[in-house]
Amino acid sequence: MQVNYWKQRWVDGNTGWHLSDVNPRLLEYWQHLDIATDSRVLVPLCGKSLDLLWLAKQGHAVVGVEASEIAVGDLPQCDNLIVHCTDFFEFSDPTITAWYDRAALVALSPELRIKYFAHLASFLPRGAKGLLVTFEYPEGTREGPPFSVTADEVLMLCGDNFRCKMIASDGSAEVESVYVIERI
Template sequence: MDPDFWQEKWQKRQIAFHQAAANPLLVSWFNQLALAPGASVFLPLCGKSLDIHWLLAQGYHVVGAELSEIAVQELFAELGLTPDISGAGNLQLYRAEQLQVFVGDIFQLSENTLGPVAAIYDRAALVALPDAMRQRYAQHLITISQGAPQLVICFEYDQAQLAGPPFSVDSLEMHKLYSSVYSLNCLEKREVPGGLKRKCQATEIGWLLTPIESEQN
Protein backbone atom coordinates (compact mmCIF):
# COMPACT_ATOMS: atom_id res chain seq x y z
CA MET A 1 0.00 0.00 0.00
CA ASP A 2 1.56 3.24 -1.15
CA PRO A 3 0.36 5.91 1.30
CA ASP A 4 1.00 8.68 -1.22
CA PHE A 5 -1.34 6.99 -3.70
CA TRP A 6 -4.32 7.17 -1.34
CA GLN A 7 -3.44 10.60 0.04
CA GLU A 8 -3.40 11.94 -3.52
CA LYS A 9 -6.77 10.31 -4.26
CA TRP A 10 -8.37 12.26 -1.42
CA GLN A 11 -6.53 15.50 -2.18
CA LYS A 12 -7.65 15.38 -5.83
CA ARG A 13 -11.16 14.17 -4.89
CA GLN A 14 -10.68 11.01 -6.93
CA ILE A 15 -12.95 9.08 -4.59
CA ALA A 16 -15.30 7.14 -6.85
CA PHE A 17 -14.85 4.30 -4.36
CA HIS A 18 -16.89 6.36 -1.87
CA GLN A 19 -20.44 5.00 -2.15
CA ALA A 20 -23.55 7.17 -2.01
CA ALA A 21 -25.40 4.86 0.39
CA ALA A 22 -24.75 2.11 2.90
CA ASN A 23 -23.63 -1.09 1.19
CA PRO A 24 -26.60 -3.42 0.53
CA LEU A 25 -24.63 -6.46 1.70
CA LEU A 26 -23.95 -4.72 5.01
CA VAL A 27 -27.63 -3.90 5.47
CA SER A 28 -28.74 -7.42 4.52
CA TRP A 29 -26.22 -9.48 6.45
CA PHE A 30 -24.73 -7.55 9.35
CA ASN A 31 -27.17 -9.22 11.76
CA GLN A 32 -25.41 -12.53 11.06
CA LEU A 33 -22.64 -11.34 13.37
CA ALA A 34 -25.18 -11.53 16.22
CA LEU A 35 -23.67 -8.63 18.16
CA ALA A 36 -24.98 -7.24 21.42
CA PRO A 37 -26.57 -3.78 21.33
CA GLY A 38 -23.92 -1.07 21.47
CA ALA A 39 -21.07 -3.44 20.58
CA SER A 40 -17.84 -2.03 19.09
CA VAL A 41 -17.30 -2.65 15.38
CA PHE A 42 -13.91 -2.07 13.76
CA LEU A 43 -13.75 -0.71 10.19
CA PRO A 44 -10.24 -0.85 8.67
CA LEU A 45 -9.43 1.75 5.99
CA CYS A 46 -12.87 3.24 6.60
CA GLY A 47 -12.64 6.51 4.67
CA LYS A 48 -15.81 8.51 5.26
CA SER A 49 -18.06 5.63 4.33
CA LEU A 50 -21.81 5.99 4.77
CA ASP A 51 -21.62 2.48 6.21
CA ILE A 52 -20.41 4.25 9.36
CA HIS A 53 -23.56 6.40 9.42
CA TRP A 54 -25.66 3.24 9.13
CA LEU A 55 -23.83 1.41 11.92
CA LEU A 56 -24.10 4.39 14.25
CA ALA A 57 -27.81 4.65 13.49
CA GLN A 58 -28.19 1.01 14.55
CA GLY A 59 -26.68 1.92 17.91
CA TYR A 60 -23.22 0.40 17.47
CA HIS A 61 -19.94 1.93 18.60
CA VAL A 62 -17.72 2.37 15.55
CA VAL A 63 -13.92 2.27 15.62
CA GLY A 64 -12.20 3.09 12.35
CA ALA A 65 -8.70 3.27 10.95
CA GLU A 66 -7.95 5.52 8.01
CA LEU A 67 -4.81 6.81 6.31
CA SER A 68 -6.24 10.10 5.04
CA GLU A 69 -6.88 12.82 7.62
CA ILE A 70 -8.95 14.65 4.99
CA ALA A 71 -11.38 11.71 4.88
CA VAL A 72 -11.65 11.60 8.67
CA GLN A 73 -12.23 15.34 8.97
CA GLU A 74 -14.99 15.14 6.37
CA LEU A 75 -16.55 12.12 8.09
CA PHE A 76 -16.94 13.94 11.40
CA ALA A 77 -18.17 17.10 9.65
CA GLU A 78 -20.81 15.18 7.70
CA LEU A 79 -21.99 13.53 10.91
CA GLY A 80 -22.17 16.94 12.62
CA LEU A 81 -19.63 15.86 15.24
CA THR A 82 -16.76 17.89 16.67
CA PRO A 83 -13.95 15.45 17.50
CA ASP A 84 -11.49 15.49 20.33
CA ILE A 85 -8.08 14.89 18.75
CA SER A 86 -5.23 13.25 20.60
CA GLY A 87 -2.12 11.21 20.00
CA ALA A 88 -2.26 7.41 20.03
CA GLY A 89 1.26 6.08 19.63
CA ASN A 90 2.30 6.82 16.04
CA LEU A 91 -1.29 7.61 15.12
CA GLN A 92 -3.82 10.35 15.80
CA LEU A 93 -7.17 9.56 17.38
CA TYR A 94 -10.35 11.43 16.46
CA ARG A 95 -13.13 10.75 18.96
CA ALA A 96 -16.71 11.93 19.49
CA GLU A 97 -19.69 10.17 21.06
CA GLN A 98 -19.93 6.62 19.64
CA LEU A 99 -17.23 7.09 17.00
CA GLN A 100 -13.46 6.99 17.14
CA VAL A 101 -11.07 6.85 14.20
CA PHE A 102 -7.33 6.25 14.22
CA VAL A 103 -5.55 8.28 11.55
CA GLY A 104 -2.37 6.91 9.99
CA ASP A 105 -0.83 3.62 8.88
CA ILE A 106 -3.02 0.72 10.03
CA PHE A 107 0.09 -1.42 10.47
CA GLN A 108 1.08 0.99 13.26
CA LEU A 109 -2.14 0.20 15.11
CA SER A 110 -1.55 -2.25 17.97
CA GLU A 111 -3.91 -4.52 19.88
CA ASN A 112 -3.51 -2.38 23.02
CA THR A 113 -4.18 0.86 21.17
CA LEU A 114 -7.23 -0.51 19.36
CA GLY A 115 -8.78 -2.05 22.46
CA PRO A 116 -11.49 -4.73 22.47
CA VAL A 117 -13.79 -4.95 19.44
CA ALA A 118 -16.70 -7.34 18.99
CA ALA A 119 -16.44 -7.63 15.21
CA ILE A 120 -14.76 -6.35 12.06
CA TYR A 121 -16.57 -5.00 9.01
CA ASP A 122 -14.19 -4.94 6.04
CA ARG A 123 -15.69 -3.49 2.88
CA ALA A 124 -12.86 -1.47 1.42
CA ALA A 125 -9.62 -2.58 3.06
CA LEU A 126 -8.73 -6.08 1.84
CA VAL A 127 -9.65 -5.25 -1.76
CA ALA A 128 -7.62 -2.03 -1.64
CA LEU A 129 -4.36 -3.86 -1.01
CA PRO A 130 -2.18 -5.53 -3.65
CA ASP A 131 -1.59 -9.27 -3.49
CA ALA A 132 1.82 -8.90 -1.83
CA MET A 133 0.28 -7.10 1.16
CA ARG A 134 -2.94 -9.01 1.76
CA GLN A 135 -1.37 -11.84 3.79
CA ARG A 136 0.35 -9.37 6.10
CA TYR A 137 -2.85 -7.35 6.43
CA ALA A 138 -5.05 -10.35 7.22
CA GLN A 139 -2.68 -11.57 9.93
CA HIS A 140 -2.35 -8.07 11.40
CA LEU A 141 -6.12 -7.72 11.58
CA ILE A 142 -6.47 -11.09 13.32
CA THR A 143 -3.78 -10.12 15.83
CA ILE A 144 -5.04 -6.67 16.81
CA SER A 145 -8.67 -7.78 17.02
CA GLN A 146 -7.88 -11.02 18.88
CA GLY A 147 -9.58 -12.98 16.11
CA ALA A 148 -12.90 -11.13 16.18
CA PRO A 149 -15.57 -12.34 13.73
CA GLN A 150 -15.72 -10.52 10.42
CA LEU A 151 -18.12 -9.49 7.69
CA VAL A 152 -15.93 -9.08 4.60
CA ILE A 153 -17.07 -7.72 1.25
CA CYS A 154 -14.85 -8.29 -1.75
CA PHE A 155 -14.91 -8.49 -5.54
CA GLU A 156 -14.25 -11.24 -8.04
CA TYR A 157 -13.41 -10.29 -11.64
CA ASP A 158 -10.87 -10.89 -14.36
CA GLN A 159 -7.84 -9.03 -13.02
CA ALA A 160 -6.38 -8.93 -16.56
CA GLN A 161 -9.16 -6.52 -17.53
CA LEU A 162 -8.60 -4.06 -14.70
CA ALA A 163 -5.45 -3.35 -12.75
CA GLY A 164 -7.16 -2.40 -9.49
CA PRO A 165 -7.68 -1.21 -6.85
CA PRO A 166 -10.13 -2.54 -5.93
CA PHE A 167 -8.43 -5.87 -6.51
CA SER A 168 -10.06 -9.21 -7.18
CA VAL A 169 -10.05 -11.50 -4.14
CA ASP A 170 -11.56 -14.88 -4.96
CA SER A 171 -12.80 -17.73 -2.78
CA LEU A 172 -9.50 -19.59 -2.95
CA GLU A 173 -7.61 -16.58 -1.62
CA MET A 174 -10.16 -15.89 1.10
CA HIS A 175 -9.66 -19.42 2.40
CA LYS A 176 -5.90 -19.11 2.10
CA LEU A 177 -5.93 -15.91 4.15
CA TYR A 178 -8.43 -16.82 6.83
CA SER A 179 -9.28 -20.53 7.07
CA SER A 180 -6.66 -21.26 9.74
CA VAL A 181 -8.60 -19.06 12.18
CA TYR A 182 -12.13 -18.80 10.78
CA SER A 183 -14.93 -20.82 9.30
CA LEU A 184 -15.90 -19.05 6.07
CA ASN A 185 -19.48 -18.76 4.86
CA CYS A 186 -20.29 -17.12 1.53
CA LEU A 187 -23.47 -15.18 2.29
CA GLU A 188 -24.38 -13.67 -1.06
CA LYS A 189 -23.04 -12.84 -4.51
CA ARG A 190 -24.26 -9.80 -6.44
CA GLU A 191 -23.35 -8.66 -9.91
CA VAL A 192 -21.91 -5.13 -9.89
CA PRO A 193 -24.38 -3.00 -11.90
CA GLY A 194 -22.71 -1.74 -15.05
CA GLY A 195 -19.50 -3.55 -14.17
CA LEU A 196 -16.59 -2.49 -11.99
CA LYS A 197 -15.57 1.07 -12.88
CA ARG A 198 -17.78 0.55 -15.96
CA LYS A 199 -14.93 -1.48 -17.43
CA CYS A 200 -15.44 -5.16 -16.63
CA GLN A 201 -18.02 -7.57 -15.30
CA ALA A 202 -17.59 -8.19 -11.58
CA THR A 203 -19.28 -9.89 -8.66
CA GLU A 204 -19.50 -8.40 -5.17
CA ILE A 205 -19.43 -11.06 -2.46
CA GLY A 206 -20.26 -11.00 1.22
CA TRP A 207 -18.37 -13.38 3.52
CA LEU A 208 -19.08 -14.21 7.15
CA LEU A 209 -15.94 -15.22 9.05
CA THR A 210 -16.68 -17.01 12.31
CA PRO A 211 -13.81 -17.88 14.67
CA ILE A 212 -13.32 -21.66 14.69
CA GLU A 213 -12.90 -21.73 18.47
CA SER A 214 -16.28 -20.11 19.04
CA GLU A 215 -17.95 -22.69 16.80
CA GLN A 216 -16.41 -25.50 18.84
CA ASN A 217 -17.55 -24.07 22.18
Template sequence: MANEWIERWREGRIAFHLPETHPQLERHWSALDIPPGDKVLVPLCGKSLDMRWLADRGHPVLGIEFASEAIEQFVAEGDGEVSRYRQGYFDVWRQGSVEIWCGDFFHLHIDNTREIQAFYDRAALIALQHPARQRYAFHLAQLLPPGAKGLMITITRSILPEKGPPYNVEPEEVRQLFTPNFELELLDVLPADDRGFSEHVWSLVRRGPSEG
Protein backbone atom coordinates in the same frame (compact mmCIF):
# COMPACT_ATOMS: atom_id res chain seq x y z
CA MET B 1 0.51 3.10 -1.80
CA ALA B 2 -0.04 5.51 1.12
CA ASN B 3 0.98 8.58 -0.89
CA GLU B 4 -1.22 7.51 -3.80
CA TRP B 5 -4.17 7.08 -1.44
CA ILE B 6 -3.71 10.54 0.05
CA GLU B 7 -3.46 12.09 -3.43
CA ARG B 8 -6.72 10.41 -4.45
CA TRP B 9 -8.52 12.09 -1.56
CA ARG B 10 -6.89 15.45 -2.13
CA GLU B 11 -7.83 15.39 -5.81
CA GLY B 12 -11.33 14.01 -5.24
CA ARG B 13 -10.64 10.77 -7.13
CA ILE B 14 -12.84 8.72 -4.81
CA ALA B 15 -15.10 6.75 -7.13
CA PHE B 16 -14.69 3.89 -4.65
CA HIS B 17 -16.66 5.89 -2.05
CA LEU B 18 -20.30 4.81 -1.83
CA PRO B 19 -22.56 7.79 -1.00
CA GLU B 20 -25.01 5.55 0.86
CA THR B 21 -24.99 2.59 3.21
CA HIS B 22 -23.74 -0.52 1.48
CA PRO B 23 -26.79 -2.69 0.68
CA GLN B 24 -24.95 -5.90 1.60
CA LEU B 25 -24.19 -4.53 5.06
CA GLU B 26 -27.88 -3.77 5.53
CA ARG B 27 -28.84 -7.20 4.23
CA HIS B 28 -26.36 -9.45 6.04
CA TRP B 29 -25.21 -7.77 9.25
CA SER B 30 -28.11 -9.10 11.33
CA ALA B 31 -27.20 -12.67 10.36
CA LEU B 32 -23.99 -12.34 12.37
CA ASP B 33 -26.02 -11.86 15.56
CA ILE B 34 -23.68 -9.21 16.95
CA PRO B 35 -25.39 -7.54 19.92
CA PRO B 36 -25.72 -3.76 20.23
CA GLY B 37 -22.90 -2.41 22.36
CA ASP B 38 -20.23 -4.56 20.73
CA LYS B 39 -17.51 -2.30 19.31
CA VAL B 40 -16.80 -2.68 15.58
CA LEU B 41 -13.40 -2.21 13.92
CA VAL B 42 -13.55 -0.78 10.37
CA PRO B 43 -10.10 -0.89 8.70
CA LEU B 44 -9.31 1.54 5.85
CA CYS B 45 -12.67 3.18 6.45
CA GLY B 46 -12.45 6.33 4.33
CA LYS B 47 -15.57 8.39 5.04
CA SER B 48 -17.89 5.43 4.70
CA LEU B 49 -21.49 6.01 5.74
CA ASP B 50 -21.50 2.38 6.84
CA MET B 51 -19.89 3.57 10.08
CA ARG B 52 -22.91 5.78 10.84
CA TRP B 53 -25.25 2.90 10.02
CA LEU B 54 -23.42 0.68 12.51
CA ALA B 55 -23.44 3.44 15.13
CA ASP B 56 -27.17 3.95 14.65
CA ARG B 57 -27.63 0.30 15.56
CA GLY B 58 -25.87 0.70 18.87
CA HIS B 59 -22.31 -0.20 17.91
CA PRO B 60 -19.38 1.98 18.96
CA VAL B 61 -17.15 2.19 15.87
CA LEU B 62 -13.37 2.38 15.56
CA GLY B 63 -12.36 3.32 12.02
CA ILE B 64 -8.77 3.37 10.76
CA GLU B 65 -7.92 5.65 7.84
CA PHE B 66 -4.62 6.93 6.40
CA ALA B 67 -5.95 10.06 4.68
CA SER B 68 -6.86 12.87 7.05
CA GLU B 69 -8.90 14.46 4.22
CA ALA B 70 -11.32 11.54 4.39
CA ILE B 71 -11.78 11.96 8.13
CA GLU B 72 -12.24 15.72 7.90
CA GLN B 73 -14.97 15.18 5.29
CA PHE B 74 -16.65 12.49 7.39
CA VAL B 75 -17.02 14.69 10.46
CA ALA B 76 -17.93 17.77 8.39
CA GLU B 77 -20.77 15.85 6.76
CA GLY B 78 -21.99 14.50 10.10
CA ASP B 79 -23.79 16.00 13.06
CA GLY B 80 -22.54 16.60 16.55
CA GLU B 81 -19.50 17.92 18.34
CA VAL B 82 -16.10 16.67 17.22
CA SER B 83 -13.28 16.01 19.66
CA ARG B 84 -9.66 15.42 18.68
CA TYR B 85 -6.76 13.87 20.56
CA ARG B 86 -3.60 11.84 20.09
CA GLN B 87 -3.38 8.09 20.73
CA GLY B 88 0.07 6.57 20.18
CA TYR B 89 0.87 6.72 16.46
CA PHE B 90 -2.59 8.07 15.63
CA ASP B 91 -4.46 11.36 15.50
CA VAL B 92 -8.05 10.64 16.53
CA TRP B 93 -11.33 12.31 15.57
CA ARG B 94 -14.42 11.40 17.58
CA GLN B 95 -18.01 12.27 16.69
CA GLY B 96 -20.78 10.60 18.62
CA SER B 97 -19.98 6.91 18.97
CA VAL B 98 -17.68 6.89 15.92
CA GLU B 99 -13.97 7.44 16.40
CA ILE B 100 -11.59 7.43 13.45
CA TRP B 101 -7.86 7.02 13.94
CA CYS B 102 -5.67 8.59 11.28
CA GLY B 103 -2.63 6.49 10.49
CA ASP B 104 -1.30 3.19 9.22
CA PHE B 105 -3.51 0.19 10.03
CA PHE B 106 -0.38 -1.92 10.47
CA HIS B 107 0.68 0.34 13.36
CA LEU B 108 -2.49 -0.54 15.27
CA HIS B 109 -1.59 -2.61 18.34
CA ILE B 110 -3.63 -5.15 20.25
CA ASP B 111 -3.57 -2.79 23.23
CA ASN B 112 -5.65 -0.40 21.09
CA THR B 113 -8.30 -3.00 20.26
CA ARG B 114 -9.06 -4.68 23.58
CA GLU B 115 -12.67 -3.44 23.42
CA ILE B 116 -13.24 -4.70 19.87
CA GLN B 117 -15.72 -7.57 19.49
CA ALA B 118 -16.51 -7.34 15.75
CA PHE B 119 -15.26 -5.95 12.45
CA TYR B 120 -16.47 -4.85 9.05
CA ASP B 121 -14.34 -4.81 5.89
CA ARG B 122 -15.91 -3.46 2.74
CA ALA B 123 -12.88 -1.67 1.29
CA ALA B 124 -9.72 -2.80 3.11
CA LEU B 125 -8.63 -6.13 1.64
CA ILE B 126 -9.61 -5.09 -1.90
CA ALA B 127 -7.64 -1.84 -1.55
CA LEU B 128 -4.38 -3.71 -1.01
CA GLN B 129 -2.10 -5.18 -3.63
CA HIS B 130 -1.36 -8.88 -3.43
CA PRO B 131 1.79 -8.79 -1.25
CA ALA B 132 0.05 -6.71 1.44
CA ARG B 133 -3.07 -8.87 1.66
CA GLN B 134 -1.29 -11.68 3.55
CA ARG B 135 0.05 -9.17 6.04
CA TYR B 136 -3.40 -7.63 6.44
CA ALA B 137 -5.12 -10.96 7.13
CA PHE B 138 -2.52 -11.89 9.74
CA HIS B 139 -2.56 -8.48 11.44
CA LEU B 140 -6.36 -8.42 11.58
CA ALA B 141 -6.34 -11.81 13.27
CA GLN B 142 -3.84 -10.60 15.87
CA LEU B 143 -6.06 -7.65 16.78
CA LEU B 144 -9.24 -9.65 17.38
CA PRO B 145 -10.19 -11.87 20.33
CA PRO B 146 -11.44 -15.44 19.84
CA GLY B 147 -15.10 -15.42 18.86
CA ALA B 148 -15.02 -11.97 17.26
CA LYS B 149 -17.32 -11.85 14.25
CA GLY B 150 -17.01 -9.90 11.05
CA LEU B 151 -18.57 -9.17 7.68
CA MET B 152 -16.24 -8.80 4.69
CA ILE B 153 -17.02 -7.85 1.10
CA THR B 154 -14.55 -8.74 -1.64
CA ILE B 155 -14.60 -8.25 -5.40
CA THR B 156 -13.76 -10.37 -8.41
CA ARG B 157 -13.24 -8.64 -11.74
CA SER B 158 -14.13 -10.22 -15.06
CA ILE B 159 -12.54 -7.36 -17.00
CA LEU B 160 -8.75 -7.60 -16.98
CA PRO B 161 -5.96 -6.51 -17.03
CA GLU B 162 -6.52 -5.47 -13.49
CA LYS B 163 -6.23 -1.89 -12.37
CA GLY B 164 -7.11 -0.93 -8.88
CA PRO B 165 -8.08 -0.34 -6.28
CA PRO B 166 -10.38 -2.13 -5.96
CA TYR B 167 -8.32 -5.22 -6.73
CA ASN B 168 -9.50 -8.61 -7.85
CA VAL B 169 -9.44 -11.07 -4.93
CA GLU B 170 -10.54 -14.56 -5.89
CA PRO B 171 -12.51 -16.66 -3.37
CA GLU B 172 -9.69 -19.20 -3.19
CA GLU B 173 -7.27 -16.46 -2.10
CA VAL B 174 -9.73 -15.30 0.57
CA ARG B 175 -9.89 -18.85 1.92
CA GLN B 176 -6.11 -19.22 1.90
CA LEU B 177 -5.66 -15.92 3.71
CA PHE B 178 -8.29 -16.29 6.42
CA THR B 179 -9.00 -19.97 7.05
CA PRO B 180 -5.94 -20.43 9.32
CA ASN B 181 -7.39 -17.97 11.87
CA PHE B 182 -11.10 -17.66 11.04
CA GLU B 183 -14.15 -19.77 10.43
CA LEU B 184 -15.20 -18.56 7.01
CA GLU B 185 -18.57 -18.73 5.25
CA LEU B 186 -19.50 -17.31 1.84
CA LEU B 187 -22.93 -15.74 2.37
CA ASP B 188 -23.66 -14.32 -1.06
CA VAL B 189 -22.27 -13.75 -4.56
CA LEU B 190 -23.72 -10.89 -6.57
CA PRO B 191 -23.97 -10.86 -10.36
CA ALA B 192 -21.29 -8.82 -12.12
CA ASP B 193 -22.16 -5.18 -12.70
CA ASP B 194 -21.46 -3.19 -15.87
CA ARG B 195 -17.82 -2.77 -14.82
CA GLY B 196 -17.40 -6.52 -14.49
CA PHE B 197 -17.27 -6.37 -10.67
CA SER B 198 -18.90 -9.17 -8.70
CA GLU B 199 -19.18 -8.77 -4.93
CA HIS B 200 -18.65 -11.70 -2.58
CA VAL B 201 -20.02 -11.38 0.95
CA TRP B 202 -18.28 -13.34 3.72
CA SER B 203 -18.96 -14.08 7.37
CA LEU B 204 -15.89 -14.60 9.56
CA VAL B 205 -15.46 -15.75 13.14
CA ARG B 206 -12.06 -15.55 14.86
CA ARG B 207 -10.91 -19.00 15.90
CA GLY B 208 -9.69 -19.75 19.40
CA PRO B 209 -6.05 -20.74 20.03
CA SER B 210 -6.82 -24.47 20.11
CA GLU B 211 -8.91 -24.49 16.95
CA GLY B 212 -7.38 -25.54 13.66
Protein backbone atom coordinates in the same frame (compact mmCIF):
# COMPACT_ATOMS: atom_id res chain seq x y z
CA MET C 1 -1.04 0.15 -2.69
CA GLN C 2 0.80 2.10 -0.06
CA VAL C 3 -0.63 4.79 2.19
CA ASN C 4 0.86 7.69 0.21
CA TYR C 5 -0.92 6.57 -2.95
CA TRP C 6 -4.26 6.74 -1.11
CA LYS C 7 -3.53 10.03 0.60
CA GLN C 8 -2.79 11.53 -2.82
CA ARG C 9 -6.10 10.22 -4.16
CA TRP C 10 -7.86 12.13 -1.40
CA VAL C 11 -5.85 15.27 -2.24
CA ASP C 12 -6.83 14.87 -5.92
CA GLY C 13 -10.48 14.19 -5.09
CA ASN C 14 -10.10 10.86 -6.91
CA THR C 15 -12.45 8.92 -4.61
CA GLY C 16 -14.79 7.12 -6.97
CA TRP C 17 -15.33 4.30 -4.44
CA HIS C 18 -17.14 6.61 -2.01
CA LEU C 19 -20.89 5.96 -1.91
CA SER C 20 -23.43 8.69 -1.25
CA ASP C 21 -25.53 6.23 0.72
CA VAL C 22 -25.07 3.32 3.13
CA ASN C 23 -23.79 0.22 1.37
CA PRO C 24 -26.77 -2.07 0.59
CA ARG C 25 -24.66 -5.13 1.49
CA LEU C 26 -24.19 -3.80 4.99
CA LEU C 27 -27.94 -3.20 5.38
CA GLU C 28 -28.78 -6.65 4.10
CA TYR C 29 -26.14 -8.79 5.78
CA TRP C 30 -24.96 -7.12 8.98
CA GLN C 31 -27.57 -9.05 10.97
CA HIS C 32 -25.80 -12.30 9.95
CA LEU C 33 -23.04 -11.55 12.43
CA ASP C 34 -25.58 -11.75 15.24
CA ILE C 35 -23.55 -9.56 17.56
CA ALA C 36 -24.54 -7.68 20.70
CA THR C 37 -25.66 -4.07 20.31
CA ASP C 38 -22.84 -2.82 22.52
CA SER C 39 -20.15 -4.59 20.47
CA ARG C 40 -17.04 -2.64 19.58
CA VAL C 41 -16.92 -2.63 15.79
CA LEU C 42 -13.79 -1.94 13.77
CA VAL C 43 -13.99 -0.46 10.29
CA PRO C 44 -10.49 -0.66 8.79
CA LEU C 45 -9.58 1.67 5.91
CA CYS C 46 -12.90 3.39 6.46
CA GLY C 47 -12.56 6.51 4.28
CA LYS C 48 -15.49 8.79 5.06
CA SER C 49 -18.01 6.03 4.54
CA LEU C 50 -21.59 6.59 5.68
CA ASP C 51 -21.46 2.96 6.81
CA LEU C 52 -19.66 4.22 9.93
CA LEU C 53 -22.63 6.35 10.87
CA TRP C 54 -25.11 3.56 10.19
CA LEU C 55 -23.14 1.15 12.42
CA ALA C 56 -22.96 3.78 15.16
CA LYS C 57 -26.73 4.28 14.88
CA GLN C 58 -27.23 0.57 15.59
CA GLY C 59 -25.75 1.28 19.02
CA HIS C 60 -22.32 -0.22 18.35
CA ALA C 61 -19.16 1.51 19.56
CA VAL C 62 -17.60 2.10 16.15
CA VAL C 63 -13.85 2.46 15.64
CA GLY C 64 -12.76 3.59 12.19
CA VAL C 65 -9.18 3.58 10.99
CA GLU C 66 -8.21 5.79 8.07
CA ALA C 67 -4.85 7.20 6.94
CA SER C 68 -6.11 10.33 5.17
CA GLU C 69 -6.66 13.46 7.26
CA ILE C 70 -8.92 14.77 4.51
CA ALA C 71 -11.28 11.80 4.78
CA VAL C 72 -11.34 11.92 8.57
CA GLY C 73 -11.92 15.69 8.52
CA ASP C 74 -14.95 15.24 6.26
CA LEU C 75 -16.69 12.89 8.69
CA PRO C 76 -19.40 14.48 10.82
CA GLN C 77 -19.26 14.28 14.62
CA CYS C 78 -21.33 11.35 15.78
CA ASP C 79 -22.01 9.60 19.09
CA ASN C 80 -20.51 6.12 19.34
CA LEU C 81 -17.89 6.83 16.65
CA ILE C 82 -14.14 7.29 16.98
CA VAL C 83 -11.94 7.47 13.91
CA HIS C 84 -8.19 7.02 14.26
CA CYS C 85 -6.24 8.85 11.60
CA THR C 86 -3.35 6.43 11.25
CA ASP C 87 -1.88 3.60 9.20
CA PHE C 88 -3.98 0.52 9.90
CA PHE C 89 -0.83 -1.56 10.27
CA GLU C 90 0.13 0.61 13.26
CA PHE C 91 -3.27 0.17 14.91
CA SER C 92 -4.41 -2.54 17.30
CA ASP C 93 -7.25 -2.93 19.78
CA PRO C 94 -7.92 -6.26 21.49
CA THR C 95 -11.33 -5.05 22.73
CA ILE C 96 -12.79 -5.15 19.21
CA THR C 97 -15.42 -7.88 18.86
CA ALA C 98 -16.62 -7.32 15.29
CA TRP C 99 -15.43 -5.72 12.08
CA TYR C 100 -16.72 -4.60 8.71
CA ASP C 101 -14.67 -4.54 5.55
CA ARG C 102 -16.00 -2.94 2.41
CA ALA C 103 -13.37 -1.82 -0.11
CA ALA C 104 -10.53 -2.36 2.39
CA LEU C 105 -9.13 -5.80 1.53
CA VAL C 106 -9.73 -5.20 -2.19
CA ALA C 107 -7.88 -1.87 -1.95
CA LEU C 108 -4.67 -3.68 -1.02
CA SER C 109 -2.07 -5.37 -3.24
CA PRO C 110 -1.64 -9.17 -2.85
CA GLU C 111 1.29 -8.83 -0.40
CA LEU C 112 -0.57 -6.28 1.70
CA ARG C 113 -3.67 -8.49 1.76
CA ILE C 114 -1.62 -11.19 3.48
CA LYS C 115 -0.22 -8.62 5.90
CA TYR C 116 -3.74 -7.25 6.53
CA PHE C 117 -5.18 -10.61 7.57
CA ALA C 118 -2.11 -11.40 9.67
CA HIS C 119 -2.48 -8.02 11.35
CA LEU C 120 -6.18 -8.57 12.11
CA ALA C 121 -5.29 -11.98 13.56
CA SER C 122 -2.61 -10.38 15.74
CA PHE C 123 -5.07 -8.45 17.90
CA LEU C 124 -8.65 -9.68 17.35
CA PRO C 125 -9.86 -11.90 20.17
CA ARG C 126 -11.27 -15.35 19.49
CA GLY C 127 -14.93 -15.19 18.53
CA ALA C 128 -14.64 -11.74 16.91
CA LYS C 129 -16.77 -11.73 13.76
CA GLY C 130 -16.40 -9.79 10.55
CA LEU C 131 -18.47 -9.02 7.50
CA LEU C 132 -16.28 -8.92 4.40
CA VAL C 133 -17.37 -7.70 0.97
CA THR C 134 -15.09 -8.64 -1.93
CA PHE C 135 -14.99 -7.95 -5.62
CA GLU C 136 -13.89 -10.37 -8.32
CA TYR C 137 -13.33 -9.93 -12.04
CA PRO C 138 -11.59 -11.95 -14.76
CA GLU C 139 -7.81 -11.57 -14.71
CA GLY C 140 -6.51 -8.91 -17.09
CA THR C 141 -9.86 -7.17 -17.62
CA ARG C 142 -9.02 -4.21 -15.42
CA GLU C 143 -6.31 -2.81 -13.28
CA GLY C 144 -6.76 -2.48 -9.51
CA PRO C 145 -7.57 -1.04 -7.14
CA PRO C 146 -10.07 -2.44 -6.52
CA PHE C 147 -8.20 -5.70 -6.87
CA SER C 148 -9.93 -8.93 -7.72
CA VAL C 149 -10.09 -11.23 -4.68
CA THR C 150 -11.32 -14.79 -5.24
CA ALA C 151 -13.03 -17.10 -2.76
CA ASP C 152 -9.93 -19.31 -2.83
CA GLU C 153 -7.80 -16.37 -1.80
CA VAL C 154 -10.15 -15.48 1.06
CA LEU C 155 -9.86 -19.08 2.30
CA MET C 156 -6.09 -18.94 2.02
CA LEU C 157 -5.95 -15.62 3.89
CA CYS C 158 -8.11 -17.03 6.68
CA GLY C 159 -5.75 -19.96 7.13
CA ASP C 160 -5.88 -21.40 10.64
CA ASN C 161 -6.78 -18.05 12.21
CA PHE C 162 -10.28 -17.51 10.85
CA ARG C 163 -13.34 -19.53 9.91
CA CYS C 164 -15.04 -18.22 6.82
CA LYS C 165 -18.43 -18.67 5.18
CA MET C 166 -19.60 -17.08 1.94
CA ILE C 167 -23.18 -15.87 2.41
CA ALA C 168 -23.80 -14.13 -0.92
CA SER C 169 -22.27 -13.86 -4.36
CA ASP C 170 -23.84 -11.92 -7.24
CA GLY C 171 -22.86 -10.77 -10.68
CA SER C 172 -21.48 -12.38 -13.81
CA ALA C 173 -18.39 -10.63 -15.25
CA GLU C 174 -17.81 -8.74 -12.00
CA VAL C 175 -18.84 -10.63 -8.91
CA GLU C 176 -19.41 -9.14 -5.47
CA SER C 177 -19.29 -11.64 -2.61
CA VAL C 178 -20.07 -11.35 1.06
CA TYR C 179 -18.45 -13.46 3.77
CA VAL C 180 -18.90 -13.92 7.48
CA ILE C 181 -15.50 -14.46 9.04
CA GLU C 182 -14.77 -15.49 12.60
CA ARG C 183 -11.51 -15.36 14.53
CA ILE C 184 -10.89 -18.85 15.92
